[in-house]
Amino acid sequence: MSNNNKRRGLIAAALTAGALLLPSIVPAVEDADKPRILVFSKTEGWRHDSIIDGKRAMLELGLREGFAVDISENASLFNSETLDSYDAVVFLSTTGKLFNTRQRGAFERYIRSGGGFVGIHSAADTEYGWPWYNKLVGAYFASHPQQQEAEKVVVDFEHPATSFLQAELDGNRWRRFDEWYNFRSINPDIRVLMNLDESTYEGGENGEQHPIAWYHEYDGGRAFYTAGGHTKESYRDPLFMRHILGGIQYAIGEMGGQGPIQD
Numbered sequence: 001m002s003n004n005n006k007r008r009g010l011i012a013a014a015l016t017a018g019a020l021l022l023p024s025i026v027p028a029v030e031d032a033d034k035p036r037i038l039v040f041s042k043t044e045g046w047r048h049d050s051i052i053d054g055k056r057a058m059l060e061l062g063l064r065e066g067f068a069v070d071i072s073e074n075a076s077l078f079n080s081e082t083l084d085s086y087d088a089v090v091f092l093s094t095t096g097k098l099f100n101t102r103q104r105g106a107f108e109r110y111i112r113s114g115g116g117f118v119g120i121h122s123a124a125d126t127e128y129g130w131p132w133y134n135k136l137v138g139a140y141f142a143s144h145p146q147q148q149e150a151e152k153v154v155v156d157f158e159h160p161a162t163s164f165l166q167a168e169l170d171g172n173r174w175r176r177f178d179e180w181y182n183f184r185s186i187n188p189d190i191r192v193l194m195n196l197d198e199s200t201y202e203g204g205e206n207g208e209q210h211p212i213a214w215y216h217e218y219d220g221g222r223a224f225y226t227a228g229g230h231t232k233e234s235y236r237d238p239l240f241m242r243h244i245l246g247g248i249q250y251a252i253g254e255m256g257g258q259g260p261i262q263d
Helices: 003-017 051-065 101-112 121-125 131-137 163-167 232-236 238-251
Strands: 036-040 068-072 088-092 116-120 140-143 148-154 173-178 182-184 191-197 211-218 221-226
Touching: 036 051, 051 068, 051 088, 051 232, 051 238, 088 121, 088 238, 101 131, 101 221, 116 121, 116 131, 116 238, 121 140, 121 221, 131 221, 163 238, 211 238, 221 238, 232 238
Parallel strands: 036 068, 036 088, 088 116, 116 221
Antiparallel strands: 140 182, 148 173, 148 191, 191 211, 211 221
16 A cells, blocks of 8 residues: 555544544545645534534535545544645634644644644634644634624735635725634734724724734744634625635645635
8 A cells, every 4th residue: 555545544544533523525536736624623612503514614615626625523633644644724613622742742743844724713712721822823712792793904905815805895894793702812923814893893802903814924834813703604605715715725825716706
C-alpha cells in the first residue's frame, strides 16, 4: 500500500470512529489536486443546534467550490500524520476543552508548518487556558446579549472574506441577525475585517473598536475568525457563506476564486 493510500485509510478509520452525525454523506472521489479541509465541531459544554446546519453547508460549499471536506468530532485526528493531509482545519462552533497535551502539540506543529485555521462563532469559546490557541483564534469569548439585529462595519474590502461585499452593500454596513459576542484577551496583532457598531444594538461591551471578523498570520500559519454563525439561518445565507468561503480561501493560501455563491 502506498503512503498516500495508507494515510487515506487512517483518516477514513478515524472519521468513522468519530461518529459522523450525517450518515448520508458519501466520501468524495479522491483528487490529489483538490484542497482538503477538516471541519471539526467537538463540544464540551454548550452545543449549538446550528452545528448540523453548518456541517451540511460546509459539504455543499466544498462540492460547489472544488475542495474536499471531511467532518469529524474525533480529537484523535489531531496527530501530525493526519493533520498533514489537510490544507486547513475549520473549528465549527467548538466549545470547551477539546484536546490532550499530545493533540495540542500536534496542532501547534501543524500551524507552524504552514497550516490554515478557520474559526466560526464559538471557536472563541474554546480551549481556555491554552495561551497559544488564544493567540491563534484571536480572542476569547466574554459574554453576549440576546440575539438581535446589528450592523457590522466593513473596514477592509481587500480580503476575500469581505471583497465581494462591495457589490452587495450600500456603503460599508452589513446588517444581520445573530448572537453578537463580546470579547476578552484580544490579540493585538489581528487584522480586523469588520467591527460591530455598538450603537445599532443593545449589549455591546467592547466599545468603538469591537472586532467581529479578522485574520492574521500566526506562528508560521494563517488564521481567520468570524463571530457569526450562531443561528441555523446563517448557513442558508449566501452572503454569510461567501464570507466563510473567503476565510477558507485565505486559510488554505488561495486568495482567488472570488465568484459569488449561488443560491
